[in-house]
Amino acid sequence: MRFSPAQRRYNRRIIVLAIIYAAVLLPVCWLFARHLVAGPLAYALGILPALPVSGFFAVIGLYLAEETDEYLRMLLVRQALVATGLAMTTATFWGFLEGFDLVPHLVGYAWPIVWFAGLGLGAGVNALIERRAA
Amino acid sequence: MNNRLRDLRGQRGWSQQHLAEQLEVSRQSVNAIETGRYDPSLPLAFKIAELFDLAIEDVFVSPSREK
Numbered sequence: 001m002r003f004s005p006a007q008r009r010y011n012r013r014i015i016v017l018a019i020i021y022a023a024v025l026l027p028v029c030w031l032f033a034r035h036l037v038a039g040p041l042a043y044a045l046g047i048l049p050a051l052p053v054s055g056f057f058a059v060i061g062l063y064l065a066e067e068t069d070e071y072l073r074m075l076l077v078r079q080a081l082v083a084t085g086l087a088m089t090t091a092t093f094w095g096f097l098e099g100f101d102l103v104p105h106l107v108g109y110a111w112p113i114v115w116f117a118g119l120g121l122g123a124g125v126n127a128l129i130e131r132r133a134a
Numbered sequence: 135m136n137n138r139l140r141d142l143r144g145q146r147g148w149s150q151q152h153l154a155e156q157l158e159v160s161r162q163s164v165n166a167i168e169t170g171r172y173d174p175s176l177p178l179a180f181k182i183a184e185l186f187d188l189a190i191e192d193v194f195v196s197p198s199r200e201k
Contacts, residue, residue, distance in 0.1 A: 004160060071163035071172050129171065130162075 006067040013059040021052040053112055075126050082125050083118030090114050136195040140168045142186050156185055 003011065028045050031037050037045055060080065067073045091111050097103040143153050143164075150168070154161040157178070166172035167182075174182065183190045 002160070069159045069163055070175055070178060071166050072160055074172065075162075130166075 004067060004069050004072060006063055006069075007072070009066065010059060010063040013062070014056065017052045017055045017059065020055075021049060024052065025049045050109070053109070056112075056116070078126060079119050079122030082122030083115045086118035086121060087111050087115035135173045135197055136170055136200065137167065137193055138195075139164075139182065139193060142188075142193065143168075153185075157181055 028048055031045060032042075060076070064073060064076060067076070091114070094103060094106055098105060139153075143150070148156075150161045150164045154164045157164070159178070163172070163174075167174055179190050179194060183193045186193060
């Protein structure tokens with residue numbers, strides 16, 4: 001499979017962000033688990049792992065802006081729509097169930113994880129549509 | 135939208151990859167257009183028609199005239 005130049009940049013950026021995420025998350029968790037940080041520094045460190053995750057969304061936006069192949073762009077838009085539908089629906093269901101004390105509290109960063117899982121589901125939907133029409 | 139892209143490409147003995155390179159799009163895009171599961175934008179449709187030295191309506195079948 002050949003990657004478009006925009007896809008190659010997208011892949012490279014995602015890999016860099018994933019490495020930064022892993023490099024930041026482990027020491028931050030270690031520091032918090034041992035209660036070694038407090039005050040403003042705790043807030044600054046606490047937000048650090050969120051930055052590369054936010055970067056993933058920016059990278060997806062950059063890809064959509066840079067991809068010159070309209071069909072490939074449409075595929076990612078469809079993937080993102082599936083991801084958004086899954087994440088928002090799950091969050092809504094969970095929110096009501098949590099509000100009625102039927103399920104435990106879920107941390108907010110669970111929803112981006114569900115969204116990224118939705119991207120995988122969207123890729124599956126794309127593959128299914130491609131295979132059916134081929 | 136139905137089209138004659140596969141026939142036109144076949145007449146010239148071009149592969150999907152070759153056509154994709156001429157149009158500066160992916161092979162996936164060519165395949166999606168040929169099989170009718172993706173309708174190209176107007177600029178891309180013009181580019182395709184111009185590549186074959188034809189008018190757009192000679193490449194793409196108007197949905198309103200298909201019936």
